[in-house]
Amino acid sequence: MIWWQILLIILLIVFGAIVIRLSFNFDINRCLESRRKIKIEQLKNICPHCNIAYVGKNNFSYESFFSSRPGTINWRCSQCDLIVGSKEDVDSLMEPLQKDPTLFLERKKRFVKMARKLKLC
Ligand SMILES: [Zn+2]
Secondary structure, three states, X not given: OOHHHHHHHHHHHHHHHHHHHHHHHHHHHHHHXXXXXXXXXXXXXXXXXXXXXXXXXXXXXXXXXXXXXXXXXXXXXXXXXXXEOOHHHHHHHHHHHHHOHHHHHHHHHHHHHHHHHOOOO
């Protein structure tokens, strides 16, 4: 081989390595971003959509995070951004949690843990 052929082969190898590395980095970033989006969507299923408000010493009630903006019919959870179509949907989401406070506490614990993992709070 002549010296310029060796030089050409070395340049091609270096160029190929740079192209492979750039495409690999790009794919990893896209993959991580899509995984994060999926986890944020899963967070909407875990969110209790309410908090406990203490009334007096031994009583408590649930304080919903859902609110409806003026001019819209949709209800939006201020904690997880879940949007539902009507007040009946809000009530059906809240009903099992209001019947069973341990379910509420368990879901709130899971929500906080996952939100911390995703660095949302
Ligand atoms: Zn929520």
